[in-house]
Structures are given as structure tokens and as C-alpha cells.
Amino acid sequence: MAQRKNSPTIHDIAKALDVTPSTVSRALNNHPRISQTTKEAVWRMASTLNYQHNHLAAALRRGRSSLLGVMVPTINRSFFSSVVRGIEEVANEAGYAVMVCQSHEMQEQEAANVQVLLRTQVDGIIVSVGKGTSDFSHFQQIIDRNTPLVLFDRVPESLPASAVVIDDYRGAYQATRHLIEQGCRRVIHLAGPAHLNIYRDRQRGFEDAHRLHGLPLETSQILPGSLQQDAGHDSITALLEAGEPFDGIFSASDYAAVGAMQALKARGIAIPEAVAIAGFSNEPFTSMIEPGLTTVEQHSRQMGQTTARIFLEQFDHQGDPYVPRRTVLTPELIVRGSSLRQNPR
Amino acid sequence: MAQRKNSPTIHDIAKALDVTPSTVSRALNNHPRISQTTKEAVWRMASTLNYQHNHLAAALRRGRSSLLGVMVPTINRSFFSSVVRGIEEVANEAGYAVMVCQSHEMQEQEAANVQVLLRTQVDGIIVSVGKGTSDFSHFQQIIDRNTPLVLFDRVPESLPASAVVIDDYRGAYQATRHLIEQGCRRVIHLAGPAHLNIYRDRQRGFEDAHRLHGLPLETSQILPGSLQQDAGHDSITALLEAGEPFDGIFSASDYAAVGAMQALKARGIAIPEAVAIAGFSNEPFTSMIEPGLTTVEQHSRQMGQTTARIFLEQFDHQGDPYVPRRTVLTPELIVRGSSLRQNPR
DNA sequence: CTGAAAGCGCTTACAG
């Protein structure tokens, strides 16, 4: 079995200095009513003994852990890892350690992770929900426990919690309008699962861009799918094999857009001349491929920072009647070679 | 201030059932010497009261937190996020929650994170060191505290800790040999900081491939750098501007390789005909770009799983005299269009 | 099979 970790405690420091643990604790926490001499003696002794503060014990006593839980569908997306980075920056600054975990898009894993985070007594939880989640009761449990919950990007509307999102509708609208301005007359939309706000909003933006430009739109132009790279590839390949005509693609994901590009290239279809294409998220690879993929920047790092700040506010006002708020960031269209035609219209 | 979280405790369950906290605790932990009837009553009451086990308190009492700390340079690399995924799989299975943090390649942040992890009383720490780290005393501190430490991929040799790596030498050797077999006679190596084992080994593999194939090698063929995308771009651009001749590139990083490819393309140099190129890591984008980038697969997920298993072993044998071990995984060369010539030699 | 009691390492009102 695990052997006792003979780490020195506050008690050891106290004994060595012939003061009480109370004094040592106060000195370590830089309490104002402890003399400078005592503080320095304690600090020196702590360093000599290689004292390591037991955060667990302090957390138990204080009723707060200074741990912030973050759950994302996967860290293996530039979007999510950038958001995490933004959260870290603000949280660390405020004295929080961040505990990151992944749902891998599965509801079961998501619910299990919520249990882990709550049991670990995190002071708050930040979440972007997985594609596989349709029942949100595990989040309700967080709220019931009075633990601050902040959502970002993928946000279930039914939950009374604050959220930070970008204006997906607007990003999609702009991307689609851009394709139309480049001369596209029949644009395909690679859409995501409609139970997620972001994909619903992107589809609405796509639709409204057509409406407001007086362009007809058939439901067959909208292809829902997993938005993975292979799904994009397969959807477009099927379309081409069926002989369906189209001259533009707006994908709700950069990954599916790349798959689509590969399907087009495999048949020698010119991008952007024959088919112009735009994605969503500005993943780093979008500027590595050729032609560069037109996409929508989501300001992920800033989104993380904002989310963390809202958690901090909410934590400080815990107990007060809290009115959930929604923060909407503005997306930015990044135009690259995949959609930019020589002679638009 | 934060308000008391009125969560029910073991004591509440005990009172409601008219038994003692001891019994409730045992029932919840499924202790063998508690009657089935009592257990079921406790479980039912726990569920009725919506009891949430306080992991912090249990951890404090038991002297173990069931938390595993993982520190990587950045989660924003497919390699690292896959390793983390592998660690998670094994650790969760064994009842551990994983706490991920990033050093962002900076020694200071790395040392600070070690403090956070130790204070949080994690049961073990898994690390891949940052590029900016030259002083390893913060890791020594982990060992001194008797907390299991396992390293992977980027491993300081001076530390008496177990490590999991791939055979970087072999991967580099194979990639370079492949380039030579494709007819390259003067290969450039985009190298990484020599204080990191992986880059030293990759360079050795590069060198030995030349030696064993009787090909001359000048020191000017080795270009050390940050291995970021723009660094690769700039190094190769400078070489071209200087009129240096070369017909192959072996980059110690996929990112730098992409930068190099962009530099070549910008000047209309044919890949792989004029210059063949290979990278390292098999990042997903290597199969998205054109031509596909030849690279070395590192079996990252398996690396994570292995690392986690070694932690578990080490934790179980804590206190025993532990002999650090080194596990070396075999890399795999992935040949793609960036290096495959029609008529080799 | 269950209970009484001590204690994990810290913090903090209450005194002085």
C-alpha cells in the first residue's frame, strides 16, 4: 500500500519555531495582524523544511477548493484548446487551477465527468456540451448544488445558466452572402445536428442569406451530417455521383469542408471557379491547405477569457439571486482562395 | 462571500436512518461486513437526499486523492491531446480523475504548475517537458516528495524517473533513409533544440542514415530552429535565397515541414521531384495538404496508455525501492506524396 | 454486523 508521505505540516513548523499552528497558518496566509518578524521566521522555516501547503485540507476547511472544472467535447480541436487556454489565463490570474476533462461527445461520459468534478468540490464548472447529449439533467444537478455553471459555444437553451457564444447566425450569414456575391447560385450547406444551437443558428444564417438576396433555396441543398472530414467527403461525393448541380458549399465545420474539397479535387472540379467553398472555425489547417479555406474566426481565446470572467463574477455573487446572462461575441469572416473568384458575378 | 452549499453529509444520512456515520460510510464504500439490507437503505436514502460524496474530505483522510496530474507543453497539438486521451482511458478505468495543465513551453509556468499539482495532492504526475526548460529542479521536488512521476516523449535524462518514449532515432533514420532511397543526395534537416532528447535523437538518426549509406553530410545541412511553421518557412526561404543547393528536407516537426513546403511552393519548386520532404508526428493536417506529407507516426494514444499504466504500477509499489524504467515504442514511417518519386534514384 | 472515537491538515471566530 501507499506509504505515508512524510511531508512536513504546519504543526511541524510551529513546533520548530515554538509558536502555535494558528500563528503559522496566519503567517503563511500573510495575515495582516502577524508581525513581520514572525512571518519571516515562518517563511524561512517553511522553506527550510520544504513545507508544501496541503491544499486539500485548506479547501475542506474553507469550503472552497480554488479548482475550476472545464469540460469540452474534445481538446483535440484548435477551437476548444484555444478556449481552454483563454480560461486558464484568467483563472490562473485569479488563483484558480483549471481541471480539464473531455466528454468525447458522449452523454454518458459527460454525466460521469460532472460527478467527478462535483465530488472534487470544484468551485465552478465551465462546459461546452457534446454532440451526443440530448438529456441535460446532469447539468441541472450542478445548478441545484448551487455550483456556478457557465456554458460556452454549445449551449442548451433550456438551462438557466450564463453562456458565452459567438453570433453563429451572423457568421453563417456573412459566409453565405460572400459565396453569393462571388456568383454562387446554388449553394450546398453541410449542416450539423439540429439539437445544438450553433448548428441551428448557422443553418438559419445560411437560409436567411438566401432569402435576403432573393435566391431560391431547396431543402435538398441542406445536408445534415456528423461534420467530420470523411462525412463531408462522402456527402459531396454522393451529390456528384447523383449529378446534382451546385456551385458553392458552406460547411458548418472546417473538417467537413476539407473532406468536401478532397471530393471535388478527386474529380478534377476547380475550386473556387466551379465550386466555391467556405467552412467554419478557422482551424489552423485551413491556411495550410490549397487553396486556403475561407472560414469564420470564432475568437476562441477571447471566448475562454470571457467565460472565465463570468464564472468569477458569478462565484463572487454566489447566493445572491443570479440572473443568467448571455454574452455574444462577433465572428469574423476570413476570405481565402477557396471562395475568391477572379470575376465575381 | 460564497454561501454554504447546504449539501447533505454522511451524518445527515445516518441521522435519517438512525445509524452511525461509520455505518453509512462503510455502506457507501460497499464494505463487505455491512448487511445488504443496511446498504440498500443507505443507498436509497443517499439518492433521496441527493447526497454527493465529498471527495476532498475522503482524500484528506485517506491520504490519497485519486487525482492524476498531467502536464504537457500544449494541448493544442494532436500528438499531445492524443496522449492525454490515452492517459485518460487507463486512468479513468482505474478510478482516477485526470487533471490536465499546460506549461506553454515555459519553465516558469511549468514550475508553477508543479506546485499547483503537488498542493492539490495529486497521486502522481505525468509530464512531457517544455522546450523552454533547462533547469529540472521542480521535477526533483516531485521525486523528493515521494510522489510518483512518469515522463513521456520529452524526457530529461538526468531525472531518476520512468519514461515512455518512441524510438526517435529509428523514426528519423527511417525517414532519412527513405529520402535517400528516393534519390535525394543533399538533405536538409530542420532540427529542434538540442537540449531535448527527442530532437537530439532525431538528428542522430538523420546523421547515421547518411553515414550508413555512405552519403557525405555537412554541418550546414542542419538548421536548428523553433520548428514552428513560420520558422520552417523562413529557414528554407533563406536557403533558397542564398542559392544553397538541396533536394530533400527532413523536418523534426510536421509544422516546420509545412512551412518549408509553402516556401518551396512560393518559388514554384516541385515537390517531391525537385525537393522531397518528410516531417515527424503524423499530425492530422499532414494528410490534408497537397501533396500529402510523409511523416513518422508516434502512436500517441498508446503512448498515453502505457504511461498511465506505469504510473499505476509505480503507485502500487510506492515505498518499495523503485527502479526507473524506460519504455521505448516503435515508430512507423508513413509515406505520402511529398517524398514519393516516380523514378527513384 | 455496527458503534464510539480519533484524526487527516488546515482555518478561524473568540479571547486576551
Add this chain to the structure above:
DNA sequence: CTGAAAGCGCTTACAG
């Protein structure tokens, strides 16, 4: 400016 004492919520040898 410092101390004595209680307690955060749990677990676990020791009894019976």
C-alpha cells in the same frame, strides 16, 4: 500580535 479550541466531512483501527 498570538493562542486555545472547534470543526470542515470523511475513514478506519479498535471494540464488541
